[in-house]
Amino acid sequence: MNICVVGTGYVGLVTGAVFADLGNEVLCVDNQPDKIAALQAGRMPIYEPGLEEMVARNVADGRLRFTTDLAAAVKRSHIVFITVATPAGSDGQTDLTAVEQVARGIGQAMERHTVIVNKSTVPVGTGEFVRDVIERHQAKPVPFDVVSNPEFLREGSAIEDTLRPDRIVIGAANQQVAMTLLELYAPLERPMIITDVPSAEMIKYASNAFLAAKISFVNAIANICEQAGADVGQVTKGMGLDARIGPAFLQAGLGFGGSCFPKDTESLVHTAAVLGYDFRLLKAVVVVNRERVALFVGTIRKTLDPLDDKILAVLGLAFKPNTDDIREAKSIEVIERLLALGARIRAYDPVAVANAKKVLPPTVIYCDSPYEAAAGADGLVLVTEWNEFKFLNLERVRGLMRRPVVFDGRNAWEPERMRRLGFEYYSIGRKPVSPA
Numbered sequence: 001m002n003i004c005v006v007g008t009g010y011v012g013l014v015t016g017a018v019f020a021d022l023g024n025e026v027l028c029v030d031n032q033p034d035k036i037a038a039l040q041a042g043r044m045p046i047y048e049p050g051l052e053e054m055v056a057r058n059v060a061d062g063r064l065r066f067t068t069d070l071a072a073a074v075k076r077s078h079i080v081f082i083t084v085a086t087p088a089g090s091d092g093q094t095d096l097t098a099v100e101q102v103a104r105g106i107g108q109a110m111e112r113h114t115v116i117v118n119k120s121t122v123p124v125g126t127g128e129f130v131r132d133v134i135e136r137h138q139a140k141p142v143p144f145d146v147v148s149n150p151e152f153l154r155e156g157s158a159i160e161d162t163l164r165p166d167r168i169v170i171g172a173a174n175q176q177v178a179m180t181l182l183e184l185y186a187p188l189e190r191p192m193i194i195t196d197v198p199s200a201e202m203i204k205y206a207s208n209a210f211l212a213a214k215i216s217f218v219n220a221i222a223n224i225c226e227q228a229g230a231d232v233g234q235v236t237k238g239m240g241l242d243a244r245i246g247p248a249f250l251q252a253g254l255g256f257g258g259s260c261f262p263k264d265t266e267s268l269v270h271t272a273a274v275l276g277y278d279f280r281l282l283k284a285v286v287v288v289n290r291e292r293v294a295l296f297v298g299t300i301r302k303t304l305d306p307l308d309d310k311i312l313a314v315l316g317l318a319f320k321p322n323t324d325d326i327r328e329a330k331s332i333e334v335i336e337r338l339l340a341l342g343a344r345i346r347a348y349d350p351v352a353v354a355n356a357k358k359v360l361p362p363t364v365i366y367c368d369s370p371y372e373a374a375a376g377a378d379g380l381v382l383v384t385e386w387n388e389f390k391f392l393n394l395e396r397v398r399g400l401m402r403r404p405v406v407f408d409g410r411n412a413w414e415p416e417r418m419r420r421l422g423f424e425y426y427s428i429g430r431k432p433v434s435p436a
């Protein structure tokens, strides 16, 4: 099938590569000429495990190509996926500028029946909005359908998630158009659910909001554990064994970040308000999340007081492991708060340094290894739980530090082990420990 994917970011590039891998002819479009030039030259604009190989294979086989020419791409495609960014606007409202631009371009270029698929995360009602924009900009009245097909991939395992999603949601106005998408996804042999368009749009927000609620709930429990002398790790283990609850998304930490949960929760609060419902439950989820970093930095401050000129090694800048994405990463807020308190920062991340440099203050020093970051530090702050940090040579780290204090924002290490290794160790929702 001839497919066009508009917006070549984390979702669009992975979607395009996977559809090409399934044997379709895919044209990926972006309005950033640099990005397209890089992709045409075989350079990936993002880090995602397995992506480079999959893109290279399909480019070599002639099934995957890149262009900035939206009109030409629309004219040769049966299905056009919209996968552009939908960032937060004011008051949590979703900014649909890019979606609108693309819809306009599709309308102007369309010459025959086309299925337009909203894969970007968009508020309920956007399917109708896209239909309206296309209709108003059509050069000639060509029939078309607008489908909602929300994406659930996770950065860091995007290829795997796209090949083996838990479910594929297809929101369509009629069976016939739903069949087009069913056929496209059939080779994946995964569960598919067909709904109307607004329900599909809601499934995405309801899912993200629910997962965010799980995270904030556990973090609130962690706050109580800290006061009560309980261990949140043991508590969540006990909770997670209940089949009705399950162990996923029960890790206490610095809260949710990234390009999806923060904006999607606020967007749903906003949508609810517009529709006349005050979503107090979800508002509380957002508030609990916002408090996480302040509490964590409070512990660092109290322990090392004063922070003036103290050197802190920060491990992990990406918003989560296995990605270079630092959008809404907790590292940014942690580092900015620590700098404001006078600390000096030596940071390390396996892949996110280039992106971090674009947003963090120039005073941050970037290191080539966790050991280089720890050398001479008055404290080590773990922000992102990359696997390589879990397997650090902690004895070596302790030997390098000026003062062996560790602040673990993700509960990556065991308190008892840290105590035996000679660290003063602070984590989330667990008792602090001092060296044996």
Ligand code: NAD
Pocket (backbone or CB within 6 Å): 006, 007, 008, 009, 010, 011, 012, 029, 030, 031, 032, 035, 083, 084, 085, 086, 098, 101, 102, 119, 120, 121, 122, 151, 152, 153, 154, 155, 259, 260
């Ligand atoms: P992204 O910022 O990585 O990529 C978006 C791409 O769209 C960029 O390359 C940008 O240059 C391009 N673009 C913007 N305006 C354009 C236009 N007018 N014409 C052509 N290209 C344009 O974003 P992303 O992370 O891939 O997210 C895309 C959508 O998918 C968002 O709605 C997001 O909420 C949703 N989503 C993201 C994830 C994720 O983990 N990143 C997961 C599920 C859903």
